[in-house]
Amino acid sequence: MSLLEVDDDVVVRFGGVTAVDHASFTAGTGLVTGLIGPNGAGKTTCFNVISGLLRPAKGTVRFHGRDVTSTPVHRRAKRGMGRTFQRLEAFGSLSVRDNVRAAVDINRGLGGLLTPGHRSQAARVDALLDRVGLTHYAAERADAIPTGTARLLELARCLAADPALLLLDEPSSGLNESETEAFGVLLRELAADGRGVLMVEHDMDLVMSVCDTIHALDFGRVIASGAPAEIRGDAAVQRAYLGKADVGQVA
Ligand SMILES: Nc1ncnc2c1ncn2[C@@H]1O[C@H](COP(=O)(O)OP(=O)(O)OP(=O)(O)O)[C@@H](O)[C@H]1O
Ligand SMILES: [Mg+2]
Structure with a gap:
């Protein structure tokens, strides 16, 4: 399982x-799993089905072995699903620190009673900022930081819930090369912590270097699943990218 x-x-x-067309795939604990495919392939729609924003016409979503296909978003979150969005969702007028603090507060309300004696709120906020490398942006307004940095803020807010599964939709877009490299290291650490990471990502260098397993979608179908080397050499994947904006990134 x-x-x-x-x-x-x-x-x-x-x-x-048909945005998702008879798709089946998995993501495991301790692994970084990639979900790739050209624009419009159905990746975000899959995330909406997994997180509960969309009910599929057919098929099942199981989380920790339980059927959650009809479980509301907030209950899936409570059971350990965390998600960041392709569009940024942070509170623009609040500081980076206050955005994370708000997420910590919300999660205390939801689940804090389950973990009595954990660190003070301020220490937890600091630890989350440090985890994603945003400590020196803490006092900045969220709408004043670069887009890539704001994605890391989204991740910190998501981690406040201590999710077992992280669903990340294009988390590296807006990051420069060295930031992307650091982000790759962070993803590996999050998986090593015992979380599962499922990531939609267009940066093929990042996907190929960080993922344990990759599922490739095209027109809503899973056209290939496997290790990075298998996906890189897969003829159907290469065809899917040919003539599209991402041409040349898989080869
Ligand atoms: N709410 C919606 N109403 C109608 N069509 C939609 C809706 N959401 C997605 N689609 C269509 O479903 C298909 C899959 O879209 P989706 O956003 O899942 O793709 P994606 O793989 O995430 O693409 P991208 O890489 O551009 O983010 C596309 O053809 C898209 O136009
Ligand atoms: Mg998308």
């Missing part, structure tokens, strides 16, 4: 568009 199982051929349709 994997931590997350998208199973029984999940289907999502929007009118005439």
